[in-house]
Amino acid sequence: MNLFNGVSRRPRRLLLAAGLMLGLPVLPLQAQDLLIRNANVHTASTQGSLPHHDVLVRDGRITAIGSGLAAPAGASVVEAEGLPLTPALFGGITEIGIEEVSGESETNDSAVSLANQQPMRPEFDVTLAYNPDSVLVPVARVGGIGFTLLGATTGGSFVAGQGGVMRLDGGSDPIGSRVLFIRLGAKAAELSGNSRAAQWMLLQQMVDEARGRMPADSPHALLTAAGRRTLAAFLDGRGRIMFEVNRAADISQLLRWAAREKVSIAIAGGAEAWRVAPQLAAAKVPVFVDGLADLPSNFDQIGATLENAARLDAAGVAVSFSQFSDASHNARKIRQHAGNAVAHGLPWEKGLAALTRVPAQALGVEDLIGSIAVGRQADLVLWSGDPLDVINSARQMWLGGRAIPMRSRQTELRDRYLQSPRPRDQGGLPPAYRP
Structure with missing residues (x-):
């Protein structure tokens, strides 16, 4: 069921923002057709790693893995630029x-x-x-x-x-x-x-x-x-x-x-x-x-x-x-x-x-x-680099083909407290009261 049926665009954004600030798992409601292009695909299967390959997702499942795959009409296209793609x-x-x-x-x-x-x-x-x-x-x-x-x-x-x-x-x-x-x-x-x-x-x-x-x-x-x-x-x-x-x-x-x-x-x-x-x-x-x-x-x-x-x-x-x-x-x-x-x-x-x-x-x-293979759920992660090196991080995750907001209560708090303090005349605290 679409929770946002009949809801105007602005309230929908407000609901999404509220869910993210609370740390709730607000997800897209339908899996969109997706083409991840030019990734270093680590399949975690007998196929091993496939450099410069594409992964096509339809209806939440992987339907093709190869090179030069065509994006279906209306599909979301992600240019991976050679970054690692792994199963979730x-x-x-x-x-x-x-x-x-x-x-x-x-x-x-x-x-x-x-x-x-x-x-x-x-x-x-x-x-x-x-x-x-x-x-x-x-x-x-x-x-x-x-x-x-x-x-x-x-x-x-x-x-x-x-x-x-x-x-x-x-x-x-x-x-x-x-x-x-x-x-x-x-x-x-x-x-x-x-x-x-x-x-x-x-x-x-x-x-x-x-x-x-x-x-x-x-x-x-x-x-x-x-x-x-x-x-x-x-x-x-x-x-x-x-x-x-x-x-x-x-x-x-x-x-x-x-x-x-x-x-x-x-x-x-x-x-x-x-x-x-x-x-x-x-x-x-x-x-x-x-x-x-x-x-x-x-x-x-x-x-x-x-x-x-x-x-x-x-x-x-x-x-x-x-x-x-x-x-x-x-x-x-x-x-x-x-x-x-x-x-x-x-x-x-x-x-x-x-x-x-x-x-x-x-x-x-x-x-x-557990693996990137045709027929599997499209539970995927695109990484900034080697996923087994903690210096790198997840750029984007998809679960069942749905793009997951890469936000949590922790990232919300991080962003809040990394902001520069506001001047006192704009409602900020004087320096003595700042932690």
């Missing part, structure tokens, strides 16, 4: 849209913490709380971020709950299957009787309940009826289970458990994953690493190294990136993680794929996003 980037595992102010609990919806002795709640789904009008959405888009994995975090249980892939296009529904988040290791020990060994005991009991190997009415049951149904679906392969785990020994234990239960898993963190890289490659388990983890922040990360991503990739592991500290407010820093990994041995093309195609494949949405 993956922002990592974040709480964008379910967290607004980190220190204000009423704005955070990523964790469930019910009464003491609560059963585990895998049925908890954070995507139901997603707010597409969050001020963090345009902040991320200005940094070239077009999609993220919305993650559940641990509250009263080391089984955090479900999340899903969100395109930051103003829509409120996730794409693809849900992802179940479980935390293992030292950080979750206090939620499992102060022992990581108890995590496996409790996890196995939940599996037995979900698979009907334990009476549902047992007084010692950990799962509700909804929880049993939810976990059973993941055990049957209808969604991936994401384990946040870092220690090599814990990862080895996890791989044995996943093989025994025939479960589709992924790893988040994986500070010591490089130590078991061949086993991860054989099991085809993708790993979302912290590209800046180079020192042990706890005893689960003694083997942390900046070469983690490069060593995993060399062994044949599918590698992506995620931040594990303030990721929602700083999603743009994900490029630094990839660039840092490239500086420490990861091939450049693999670094870009780690922010585009690899997470899309790992999360089951590769048919929609």
